[in-house]
Amino acid sequence: MTLLPDIKPSNAACCGGGGSGDCDGDASSSSGKCCLGINCCTSAASSEMSIDETSFSSSAAKANNNLTEFRAHNYHDAVAHANFDQCEKVDIEFSDVRYAVRKFSFAERKFVTKEILHGLQGNFRSGELTAIMGPSGAGKSTLLNVMSGFCATGVTGSIRINGKIMAPSSERFRRLSCYIHQDDLLRPQLMVGEVMLLAAHFKLGFKVTKAHKLNLIKHILSLLGLEHRYNVFTGKLSGGQKKRLAIALELISNPPVLYLDEPTT
Structure with missing residues (x-):
């Protein structure tokens, strides 16, 4: 690397x-x-x-x-x-990436959909160190989960690897990267x-x-x-x-x- x-x-x-x-x-x-x-x-005194x-x-x-x-x-x-x-050069581009989860709301007494990532876009260039910064709860870890393929369900948008669209759930997409969690x-x-x-x-x-x-x-x-x-x-x-x-x-x-x-x- x-x-x-x-x-x-x-x-x-x-x-x-x-x-x-x-x-x-x-x-x-x-x-x-x-x-x-x-x-x-x-010790010398102990026999067993x-x-x-x-x-x-x-x-x-x-x-x-x-x-x-x-x-x-x-x-x-x-x-x-x-x-x-020498690793192959990998350039990653993503656009309109959204991630939503479905959970039960006790207040409304029904399942509701909550969107966590709202149409994000950006790129990671080969040979560069990119930092994702923001306040607590902004969705930084969620974005990493999506980009690494750790979360595939509920994800929409376009992710391109070297210009080619690739699904986060694909095996090749997951093999291109490693993800080190916070814990x-x-x-x-x-x-x-x-x-x-x-x-x-x-x-x-x-x-x-x-x-x-x-x-x-x-x-x-x-x-x-x-x-x-x-x-x-x-x-x-x-x-x-x-x-x-x-x-x-x-x-x-x-x-x-x-x-x-x-x-x-």
């Missing part, structure tokens, strides 16, 4: 979401006895491990294995072999590396080698300043880091168009 190199990694203190700098510490302590900030070692300790030790060992495998790939090699392919949908019990690798399996398929996927994951996380959070559970990330991880997940498929709903909050 043309705008990707402009993304600057930042620590959580500078990210939207109010993360603190303390959340950006290393996944393990300097003494080597802690994993993810929690002591993994049993409880179920919780056994489960945590297994999780910690898995985390260390994941991190070792991730670090085994040289960073410079990852950057050299995982650069994104994250991350699994808190999974680690950053696990989430990224799982997404790579789904988006790239199993014909792509695991080594290539790890190179791509390392490249994307480095671009977004998340390489040091590879072995951290997503539930432990700050608000800004979660938003950047959501972006990283969508960048795996290298979409021509990327819609972001309030990416700085």
